[in-house]
Amino acid sequence: MSWQLQRRLKKWLTDETGTIIKDWGGKIPIALVYPNRYFLGMSNLGFQTVYHRLNQMPNVVCERVFLPESEDMTAARSGTGPLSVESQRPLADFRIVAFSVGFENDYANLVHLLQLGKLSLYSSRRRQHEPLVVAGGVATFLNPEPIAPFIDVFLLGEAENLLEEFTAAWQEAQDENASREEQLVHIARRVSGAYVPSLFRVENDSEGQLISFEPLTDIPAKIPVRTAAIEAEGPTVSTIVTPHTEFANTVLVEIGRGCGRGCRFCAAGFVYRPVRHQQGEKVVQAALDSSPAGRKIGLLSSAVSDHPDIDAICLQLRQTGARLSVSSLRADSVTPAMLEALRESGLRTVAIAPEAGSERLRQAINKNLTEEQILNAVTAVVGSGILNLRLYFMIGLPTETEEDIEAIIQLVKRVKHEQLVIGRGQKRLGTVTLSVSSFVPKPFTPFQWVPFSDLSILKRRIKKLRRGLGAVANVRVHADVPRWAYTQALLARGDRRLAPLLATVAEENGNWSKSLKMVNVNPEFYVSREREREELFPWDFIVHGVNKDYLWHEYQQALAGATTEPCEPEVCERCGVC
Structure with missing residues (x-):
């Protein structure tokens, strides 16, 4: 066992308030794993909520596990792997290993943690005595398929009702001395929202497109999100x-x-x-x-x-x-x-998200903000005495042109002017920081059909923003790396055929470029291809309640530059949820 890793975990424990320490006797030990560093995991309220709710159950003891820090990684590889914060136990000591996954770019970390923990990587190879590997979180109920071969059970939806039903079903299977496969079938039948990938057959045509996604046994073909x-x-x-x-x-x-x-x-x-x-x-x-x-x-x-x-x-x-x-x-x-x-x-900084520079593009994405409303908000914020502004923009949006990028530059200059006028009156000047991200098409949105933008275009538009605002005093431009957005786009709309790539990325310490050369996967099929209206998506078996036809209608509205009124559950039935 790594004493260095133990010291870090004990230091975290000492600095925390509200930690739950429970005796293991007679309880189901569950490792709740966040597939990234402690700093990020403990900033996630969803992760903390699951931890609290599991520990509220008298028959459960839940402990947290995180991706080891960079300086601890060598020790984790050579020793027992990642350890729980509360009692410094390895993953193999737990009966259930539950991943909380909020972001697609953490998929490779999830695989890496399974490798570090010396658990069988693929669900199909896991033996009876090994922990059941479970995953939940918003990334999984958008599209769980890229990591499906590694996971025994997905719990799709909001955790409040799912957790007790799942642990009860698991305990029932244990009481019957069920085999691993029998456990999975029992959970799939007993728990609404439980998705067991091994119980579904996937078929693709010669072009690689999905043509069939069917259960292998008597379980629901569609999985409702709770x-x-x-x-x-x-x-x-x-x-x-x-x-x-x-x-x-x-x-x-x-x-x-x-x-x-x-x-x-x-x-x-x-x-x-x-x-x-x-x-x-x-x-x-x-x-x-x-x-x-x-x-x-x-x-x-x-x-x-x-x-x-x-x-x-x-x-x-x-x-x-x-x-x-x-x-x-x-x-x-x-x-x-x-x-x-x-x-x-x-508070010294307020963040506002115009998302796009031109009113035309804001209407296309249904971000119904006029320039007047944005500038009025700036006036109100700076006039209140909060001098610094952070503005969120996206590039690579559907229908975006070079004129829309120029519109970002001009809008920011007008924002800066408003900030200066008010700030001078207060004899204090603030900064404007742009956070620029590359648009990634996501499942269950009207833009799930569109291709990801070309990397060269994204890079050119970031350069244009930097040049256009470089001479403006106290304006900073922070842009994400388009290559990472490309990776996210690959995982967001990928399928099970990406599993070998994720395993290779984990083995190659996160080197995506090298891994893509080693594995027979064409990323462009997932990233840069425009989808047809009737295409069957890998995530279509998940039921959120929003009609696919409604999403297509909203996509056409976007192309036409038309807006849609906000959702009013009491009177509106247009999307299918209410």
Whole structure:
């Protein structure tokens, strides 16, 4: 066992508050694995929620496992592999190894962790005594197929109801001394939302396109994604607080789930339908119950400023001395009361997401913001005393032209002008930071049919942004690496044939270029190909409730530059969810 790795884990434990330590006697030991570093995993409220809910079960002991830090990797390879934080046990000591996967680019890390833990890599090769390997998280209920050969069971959907049903079904199979295959069949039949890849036959035609996806036994052919009644459950709050995260020493509180705006690029706006808001009073009470006076509280939602009680939430929390933070604000729903609460909390930067520079392109992606609304939001933010702005943009969007890139430059210059005018009046000047990402088409969105943009075009447009804004004082341009977006596009719409590639990437320490040369996979088939309307997708067996015909209609609306009104669950039935 690596003493270096043990020391790091014990240091994390010492610095945490809220850690749950349970005795193993008579309980189901579950390793909850985040396929990335501790810093990122502990910043993820979904991961923390699953940890808390599993440990609430009297018959379960759940411990966390993370991808070892770079300096610990050699020791992890030569020793027992990754260890749990709570008791420093290896993966093989647990009966269930459960991965929480929020991002496609972590798929290779998941495979690497199985290798480091010395578990059989493929589900088909796992023996009776080995842990059951489970996976969940939003990436898996968008498209689990690239990692399907490695996983015994996927739990598709929101964890609130799934976890107890799954552990009960697993225990029933244990009580019957069922074989591994019998366990999987029992879980697939017993748990709505459980997807067992080994129980499905996949067939492709000579061109490589999927033509059949059928169950091999008497189980559902379509898997429904489970949705939780979070309003009845009450707000989700981070269990563990630590300084070693993106949100250092911050209690995270989920104030809502989903978004009704219907931005056509955004998976969260479609797979978390209908939008659900927590009651403002419950949010305030949950935040206060989970944090001492004066602690920082992070309010989380796909659209924080769209919450109907956001002003009251901010005001009441500030009255208790809490310091507030938010991820980003919608430009057309920023309020003076919310900004005042954020300024008083010491927030120095507010993020706004125009996503596109021209109003034409914003309409095409259904980001219904006018330039006037964006500039009014800038005026409100800077006028409140929060001087620094972060603006989120995407490049490579469907129908994008060079004129749309120029429009980003001109919009940012106008934003900077507004910031300067107000800042000079306050005798303080702020910065504008652009975060530029390459658009990746995602399943269950209207853009699931479109190809990923050419890498050379993306690189050229990033250069154009840097040149166009390079001479503007106090404007910074941060752009992602298009090659990584290409990899994400490959995994987002891939299928089981990518599994050997992921295994090779893990063996080659993340070297994608080398791995692609070693494995017989054509990435362009997945990344750069426009899909036909009737094509059967690898993820079509998953049921979110949104009609595929509706998504196609929204795609055609995008091409026509037409907008769609926000989702109103009480009166609207157009997408099929309500």
